[in-house]
Amino acid sequence: xxxxxxxxxxxxxxxxxxxxxxxxxxxxxxxxxxxxxxxxxxxxxxxxxxxxxxxxxxxxxxxxxxxxxxxxxxxxxxxxxxxxxxxxxxxxxxxxxxxxxxxxxxxxxxxxxxxxxxxxxxxxxxxxxxxxxxxxxxxxxxxxxxxxxxxxxxxxxxxxxxxxxxxxxxxxxxxxxxxxxxxxxxxxxxxxx
Numbered sequence: 001x002x003x004x005x006x007x008x009x010x011x012x013x014x015x016x017x018x019x020x021x022x023x024x025x026x027x028x029x030x031x032x033x034x035x036x037x038x039x040x041x042x043x044x045x046x047x048x049x050x051x052x053x054x055x056x057x058x059x060x061x062x063x064x065x066x067x068x069x070x071x072x073x074x075x076x077x078x079x080x081x082x083x084x085x086x087x088x089x090x091x092x093x094x095x096x097x098x099x100x101x102x103x104x105x106x107x108x109x110x111x112x113x114x115x116x117x118x119x120x121x122x123x124x125x126x127x128x129x130x131x132x133x134x135x136x137x138x139x140x141x142x143x144x145x146x147x148x149x150x151x152x153x154x155x156x157x158x159x160x161x162x163x164x165x166x167x168x169x170x171x172x173x174x175x176x177x178x179x180x181x182x183x184x185x186x187x188x189x190x191x192x193x
Contacts, residue, residue: 018043025070031106032144033066034135038113039073041129047117048127051075054116055109063109091165097128098108099147107143108121114139131156 019040025034034052041047051131052060052075113128119129125136136157140148151160 016040022068022071025068027067027069029067029088029104031110031139034130034139035063035067035111037131037135038129039132043073047071047118047129048122049113049116049129053109053113055112058108059112063106066106089119090117092161095161095164095168096144096147101143101145110139110143118158118161123156123160151158 019036023033024035024037026036026153035053038047038049038053042049042051042053053063055063057075064071064073073146093097093115096114097108100107114124117124117127123133125133128136128139130136131140137148140157147161147164148162151157155163
Protein backbone atom coordinates (compact mmCIF):
# COMPACT_ATOMS: atom_id res chain seq x y z
CA UNK A 1 0.00 0.00 0.00
CA UNK A 2 1.24 3.49 -0.86
CA UNK A 3 1.34 6.16 1.77
CA UNK A 4 1.02 9.84 1.07
CA UNK A 5 0.07 9.29 -2.58
CA UNK A 6 -3.33 8.67 -4.08
CA UNK A 7 -3.80 5.15 -5.41
CA UNK A 8 -5.24 5.31 -8.89
CA UNK A 9 -7.88 2.93 -10.16
CA UNK A 10 -7.04 1.66 -13.62
CA UNK A 11 -9.50 0.04 -16.00
CA UNK A 12 -9.30 -3.72 -16.17
CA UNK A 13 -7.65 -5.13 -19.29
CA UNK A 14 -10.97 -6.12 -20.88
CA UNK A 15 -12.38 -2.61 -20.39
CA UNK A 16 -9.29 -0.73 -21.53
CA UNK A 17 -10.42 -1.29 -25.12
CA UNK A 18 -13.82 0.25 -24.33
CA UNK A 19 -12.17 3.34 -22.83
CA UNK A 20 -9.94 3.69 -25.90
CA UNK A 21 -12.95 3.30 -28.21
CA UNK A 22 -14.96 5.89 -26.28
CA UNK A 23 -12.09 8.37 -26.37
CA UNK A 24 -11.42 7.69 -30.06
CA UNK A 25 -15.03 8.72 -30.80
CA UNK A 26 -15.28 11.50 -28.21
CA UNK A 27 -16.95 14.74 -29.30
CA UNK A 28 -14.22 16.95 -27.84
CA UNK A 29 -16.36 18.22 -24.97
CA UNK A 30 -15.01 18.94 -21.47
CA UNK A 31 -16.73 15.95 -19.79
CA UNK A 32 -15.84 13.33 -22.43
CA UNK A 33 -12.95 11.78 -20.50
CA UNK A 34 -14.83 11.80 -17.20
CA UNK A 35 -17.87 10.07 -18.69
CA UNK A 36 -15.59 7.59 -20.51
CA UNK A 37 -13.95 6.62 -17.21
CA UNK A 38 -17.33 6.22 -15.51
CA UNK A 39 -18.81 4.11 -18.31
CA UNK A 40 -15.68 1.95 -18.54
CA UNK A 41 -15.63 1.38 -14.78
CA UNK A 42 -19.34 0.59 -14.69
CA UNK A 43 -19.05 -1.95 -17.51
CA UNK A 44 -16.18 -3.51 -15.54
CA UNK A 45 -18.32 -3.71 -12.38
CA UNK A 46 -16.47 -0.96 -10.50
CA UNK A 47 -17.95 2.07 -8.79
CA UNK A 48 -21.26 2.47 -7.04
CA UNK A 49 -23.49 3.89 -9.76
CA UNK A 50 -26.71 2.22 -10.87
CA UNK A 51 -27.01 1.16 -14.55
CA UNK A 52 -26.66 3.95 -17.09
CA UNK A 53 -24.69 6.01 -14.57
CA UNK A 54 -27.93 6.58 -12.68
CA UNK A 55 -29.61 8.30 -15.64
CA UNK A 56 -32.80 7.00 -17.21
CA UNK A 57 -32.52 5.26 -20.58
CA UNK A 58 -33.42 8.38 -22.60
CA UNK A 59 -30.91 10.59 -20.76
CA UNK A 60 -28.17 7.99 -21.01
CA UNK A 61 -28.78 7.62 -24.76
CA UNK A 62 -28.63 11.40 -25.15
CA UNK A 63 -25.39 11.52 -23.16
CA UNK A 64 -23.84 8.86 -25.40
CA UNK A 65 -25.03 10.61 -28.58
CA UNK A 66 -23.63 13.93 -27.35
CA UNK A 67 -20.26 12.78 -25.99
CA UNK A 68 -19.56 9.62 -28.04
CA UNK A 69 -21.69 9.95 -31.19
CA UNK A 70 -20.37 6.89 -33.02
CA UNK A 71 -20.44 4.49 -30.06
CA UNK A 72 -23.44 2.29 -29.35
CA UNK A 73 -23.88 0.74 -25.92
CA UNK A 74 -26.84 -1.13 -24.55
CA UNK A 75 -27.28 -0.71 -20.82
CA UNK A 76 -30.03 -2.60 -19.06
CA UNK A 77 -31.86 -0.42 -16.57
CA UNK A 78 -33.45 -1.94 -13.49
CA UNK A 79 -37.11 -1.54 -12.70
CA UNK A 80 -37.76 1.63 -10.74
CA UNK A 81 -38.35 1.07 -7.06
CA UNK A 82 -39.50 3.30 -4.25
CA UNK A 83 -36.67 5.62 -3.32
CA UNK A 84 -36.67 6.22 0.41
CA UNK A 85 -33.84 8.72 0.04
CA UNK A 86 -35.71 10.82 -2.54
CA UNK A 87 -35.75 14.02 -0.41
CA UNK A 88 -32.01 13.70 0.20
CA UNK A 89 -31.41 12.98 -3.48
CA UNK A 90 -33.45 16.06 -4.43
CA UNK A 91 -31.43 18.23 -2.03
CA UNK A 92 -28.08 17.06 -3.42
CA UNK A 93 -29.26 17.48 -7.02
CA UNK A 94 -30.64 20.93 -6.23
CA UNK A 95 -27.35 22.03 -4.68
CA UNK A 96 -25.35 20.86 -7.69
CA UNK A 97 -27.73 22.41 -10.23
CA UNK A 98 -27.67 25.69 -8.32
CA UNK A 99 -23.89 25.82 -8.83
CA UNK A 100 -23.61 24.50 -12.40
CA UNK A 101 -21.48 26.45 -14.86
CA UNK A 102 -24.42 26.79 -17.31
CA UNK A 103 -22.31 26.08 -20.38
CA UNK A 104 -24.09 22.96 -21.70
CA UNK A 105 -26.53 20.11 -21.01
CA UNK A 106 -23.67 17.88 -19.91
CA UNK A 107 -23.59 19.64 -16.53
CA UNK A 108 -27.19 18.62 -15.87
CA UNK A 109 -26.38 14.98 -16.58
CA UNK A 110 -23.26 15.28 -14.45
CA UNK A 111 -25.33 16.66 -11.56
CA UNK A 112 -27.65 13.65 -11.76
CA UNK A 113 -24.71 11.22 -11.96
CA UNK A 114 -22.90 12.81 -9.00
CA UNK A 115 -26.17 12.75 -7.03
CA UNK A 116 -26.60 9.03 -7.71
CA UNK A 117 -23.01 8.40 -6.60
CA UNK A 118 -23.58 10.34 -3.37
CA UNK A 119 -26.12 7.66 -2.42
CA UNK A 120 -23.42 4.95 -2.57
CA UNK A 121 -21.04 3.97 0.24
CA UNK A 122 -17.48 4.84 -0.70
CA UNK A 123 -15.46 7.93 -1.57
CA UNK A 124 -17.27 9.91 -4.24
CA UNK A 125 -14.54 9.50 -6.87
CA UNK A 126 -14.65 5.72 -6.36
CA UNK A 127 -18.45 5.56 -6.43
CA UNK A 128 -18.38 7.51 -9.70
CA UNK A 129 -15.88 5.06 -11.19
CA UNK A 130 -13.25 7.75 -11.69
CA UNK A 131 -9.61 6.68 -11.63
CA UNK A 132 -8.43 9.14 -8.97
CA UNK A 133 -9.65 11.92 -6.71
CA UNK A 134 -7.95 14.42 -9.03
CA UNK A 135 -10.50 13.60 -11.74
CA UNK A 136 -13.30 14.32 -9.28
CA UNK A 137 -11.77 17.69 -8.44
CA UNK A 138 -11.62 18.46 -12.17
CA UNK A 139 -15.25 17.36 -12.55
CA UNK A 140 -16.37 19.67 -9.74
CA UNK A 141 -14.38 22.69 -11.02
CA UNK A 142 -15.60 22.20 -14.61
CA UNK A 143 -19.26 21.57 -13.87
CA UNK A 144 -19.94 23.29 -10.54
CA UNK A 145 -17.27 26.00 -10.29
CA UNK A 146 -18.91 28.20 -7.63
CA UNK A 147 -19.43 25.19 -5.36
CA UNK A 148 -15.89 23.91 -5.97
CA UNK A 149 -14.50 27.34 -5.11
CA UNK A 150 -16.02 27.02 -1.62
CA UNK A 151 -13.96 23.90 -0.88
CA UNK A 152 -10.96 25.97 0.21
CA UNK A 153 -9.65 23.32 2.64
CA UNK A 154 -9.70 20.45 0.09
CA UNK A 155 -12.30 18.52 2.09
CA UNK A 156 -13.36 15.15 0.69
CA UNK A 157 -16.03 15.96 -1.88
CA UNK A 158 -18.93 13.86 -0.57
CA UNK A 159 -18.39 15.16 2.93
CA UNK A 160 -18.12 18.70 1.53
CA UNK A 161 -21.40 18.41 -0.42
CA UNK A 162 -23.28 17.21 2.66
CA UNK A 163 -21.67 19.90 4.78
CA UNK A 164 -23.01 22.50 2.33
CA UNK A 165 -26.51 21.02 2.62
CA UNK A 166 -26.32 21.08 6.41
CA UNK A 167 -25.14 24.68 6.42
CA UNK A 168 -28.09 25.64 4.19
CA UNK A 169 -30.34 24.22 6.91
CA UNK A 170 -28.39 25.94 9.69
CA UNK A 171 -26.91 22.67 10.99
CA UNK A 172 -23.17 22.91 11.53
CA UNK A 173 -22.35 19.40 12.80
CA UNK A 174 -23.06 17.08 9.91
CA UNK A 175 -21.64 14.04 8.13
CA UNK A 176 -22.26 12.27 4.85
CA UNK A 177 -24.88 9.51 5.20
CA UNK A 178 -22.63 6.61 4.31
CA UNK A 179 -19.44 7.51 6.14
CA UNK A 180 -20.01 5.06 8.98
CA UNK A 181 -19.56 2.12 6.61
CA UNK A 182 -16.60 3.57 4.70
CA UNK A 183 -13.24 1.79 4.96
CA UNK A 184 -11.55 5.18 5.48
CA UNK A 185 -13.83 6.33 8.32
CA UNK A 186 -10.88 6.76 10.70
CA UNK A 187 -9.01 8.95 8.18
CA UNK A 188 -11.92 11.38 7.86
CA UNK A 189 -13.14 11.38 11.44
CA UNK A 190 -10.07 10.40 13.47
CA UNK A 191 -7.97 12.83 15.47
CA UNK A 192 -6.03 15.50 13.55
CA UNK A 193 -2.33 14.66 13.48
